[in-house]
Structure formats: C-alpha cells, structure tokens
Amino acid sequence: MTIALSQFDEVRLDRVSRDFGALNALRDVSLTIRRREFIALLGPSGCGKSTTLNCIAGLLPVTGGAIWLDKNRVDTLRPEDRGFGMVFQNYALFPHLNVRQNIGFGLKMRGRHKAEIDRKVDEALSLVRLQGQEHKLPGQLSGGQQQRVAIARAIVIEPPLVLMDEPLSNLDAKLRLEMRAEIRRIHNELGATTIYVTHDQDEALSLADRIVVLRDGVVRQVGTPKELYEAPSHLDVADFMGFRNKLKGKVIESDNGRAIIDVEGARISGVARERLLAGSSAYAAIRSDDLEAGEPGPNALKVIVDTIEYRGREFVGTAHTAGGLDVVFRSHQAVEPGASVYLRADDQRVLVFAEPIQGRS
CATH class of the missing domain: 3.40.50.300 (P-loop containing nucleotide triphosphate hydrolases)
Incomplete structure (x- = not known):
C-alpha cells in the first residue's frame, strides 16, 4: 500500500x-x-x-x-x-x-x-x-x-x-x-x-x-x-443517548445506588446516577424500547395513548399521563388511541437523576 x-x-x-x-x-x-x-x-x-x-x-x-x-x-x-x-x-x-x-x-x-x-x-x-x-x-x-x-x-x-x-x-x-x-x-x-x-x-x-x-x-x-x-x-447526556422519557417526580428513598421516586402516585425505582436526597425533585430516564404496555404493578405508570404506529415486529406509541407528562413506549399488541394503559420498565433499565440546577437538563 x-x-x-x-x-x-x-x-x-x-x-x-x-x-x-x-x-x-x-x-x-x-x-x-x-x-x-x-x-x-x-x-x-x-x-x-x-x-x-x-x-x-x-x-x-x-x-x-x-x-x-x-x-x-x-x-x-x-x-x-x-x-x-x-x-x-x-x-x-x-x-x-x-x-x-x-x-x-x-x-x-x-x-x-x-x-x-x-x-x-x-x-x-x-x-x-x-x-x-x-x-x-x-x-x-x-x-x-x-x-x-x-x-x-x-x-x-x-x-x-x-x-x-x-x-x-x-x-x-x-x-x-x-x-x-x-x-x-x-x-x-x-x-x-x-x-x-x-x-x-x-x-x-x-x-x-x-x-x-x-x-x-x-x-x-x-x-x-x-x-x-x-x-x-x-x-442531558442520557437524553441525547436515547433516554427519551424523562419523568419528573419526588425522591421517596435512595440508598446503595438505588432510588425510588414518586411519579404522579406511581413508585418508579431505578439506578441512582447521582446523589439524591429524600423529598428532592428527580427524573426517571427511560428508553422507549424499555417501556412496555402491560398490567398494573411495580414500576408501572398509567397513561392515555395518543398515537400508535405499526413498526413490523412491534407497535410504537406516544401517550401522556394525567399530569401532562409525555411518554414514548412500545407494545407487542395494537393499542387504540384514547385507551388507558399501564407502562412498565424493568428497574435495572431505569436511571434516576437529580433535578438539574438552574434549568440545565
């Protein structure tokens, strides 16, 4: 050469x-x-x-x-x-x-x-x-x-x-x-x-x-x-790396690298990426691929479906919570717009961050 x-x-x-x-x-x-x-x-x-x-x-x-x-x-x-x-x-x-x-x-x-x-x-x-x-x-x-x-x-x-x-x-x-x-x-x-x-x-x-x-x-x-x-x-790095869902809530507890936050009454647990204080504001960051439609239970958030798209092997939908949080999710079954569903993520796939200071995400 x-x-x-x-x-x-x-x-x-x-x-x-x-x-x-x-x-x-x-x-x-x-x-x-x-x-x-x-x-x-x-x-x-x-x-x-x-x-x-x-x-x-x-x-x-x-x-x-x-x-x-x-x-x-x-x-x-x-x-x-x-x-x-x-x-x-x-x-x-x-x-x-x-x-x-x-x-x-x-x-x-x-x-x-x-x-x-x-x-x-x-x-x-x-x-x-x-x-x-x-x-x-x-x-x-x-x-x-x-x-x-x-x-x-x-x-x-x-x-x-x-x-x-x-x-x-x-x-x-x-x-x-x-x-x-x-x-x-x-x-x-x-x-x-x-x-x-x-x-x-x-x-x-x-x-x-x-x-x-x-x-x-x-x-x-x-x-x-x-x-x-x-x-x-x-x-902000998580957001740019595909964690499209950023759910704001209050820290219930945080210990040993794990955290639980309250998001509109739902208890969402995940991996704490920063030091978190009980009662402080925090965000649960979740990829849309990790948030699936399913039954009520741990780490499940109730939403109302806005749109649903067929992607071949699965459906991809957008939804909102009663409090106005926007959510992107996946489903193996067709879900009708306007339907109420529970979205759940494995707690190993959820990252929890403290609320950014002075509006920085």
Missing part, C-alpha cells in the same frame, strides 16, 4: 476556548486523542462540536488554550501547515475537475511529481472503491460516490489526522448505512486517526471507539459507546 498516514502518539486539546464576541462557543475543552482512535464528537446543533473540529483544522483560531500534536503546538500554524485531512458536510468538490483531478488536487498543490500523484490517486481510488469512475465529473456521481471522492481527497495527502464534519447528513437512510460501514472500513485499513462530528447517536455508537458528548461548548462526558449507552452520567 503506497498510502501511509503520518504517525504520532496523541493529539491533545488543552483547555481550548473559542469566543464569538460575547458568545462562548467552546469553554475549556480538554481532550486527548490517541493514535488510530476513532473519536465521535456528538451533540445537538450549537453544542460546539463543529467549532471544535474547525479549531483543530485551523479554520477557526482558538481564543484560549492550545492544541498539541505530540510535543508540537499546532494551533499557531496555518491550516495548510498542519497537514490534516478534512471531509466537509457538503463534500466541497471542484465541479469542473473530474474524480482523479479532485483527489489529486492536494498533492498537486504540494508540488508532488506526476508519477507519485498518479500512483497515490490510484491507491486512493482502490481504497474507496471508485475504480472506473475517475474521469467523471462530480455532477455525474451519486451522493455516496461524491462522499467517497471527498474521503479519498482527504486521505491521499497522508495526513496524521482525518477530520470529518457530519459527512453523511446529506445522504438518504440507505446510503448513510452503507457509507457508515465504508468509513469505518477505510479507517481500519489505513490505521487512521479520525475525529468525526455527528448529531446522530446511532452513527456515533456504530463508528466510534470513544464518544465525546458536548453541550453549550462544554464536554459533558467522554466514554466508549457501551459506557455512554448504558451509563450516561448526566440527564
């Missing part, structure tokens, strides 16, 4: 901040990324994930802190001097250049000899499986093919770091799944180090070695997909 990415031990963000006037887009972000890791920056719009990526790339200057590649500080360098590969959300291909010319553009700008450019472009075409498409213009390619060209252009310069900013957001659902697998395959084959921005938790879970969840420019939690999925440390 002629493409051999530059090697290093780690990329380190040391208390990186980025301000836009009075707006603190990033606040003291610290993160160490090891060689060959696939890191996903995950969070809602405006959380700071793309700003973080652009600061690493050099497209935005930092207003505080530093970025290091091993012992070399890189945030003071121009983007072209950092040598990182970038894959943009909108592909950013040159419409008047064919596939081969687009992929080889960065090498040409670096003054490489034609024979070397041809050899490396051929290697990149093979890696992204675009042989036979090299003389087409971007407008003659599908969205997935254009994304492959963008990836090939980013890796052909042999960067120490590959940066991807929501690269699949413009593709349809089927193509997203296909390209997700391709991106991870390319990462593995190259032994690349990749930082990947996404707002899609499924993408992050399937692709990343570690996930970094951001909110309001602050890192909320860093962990493996399994850690983030099973044990989010904050209510």
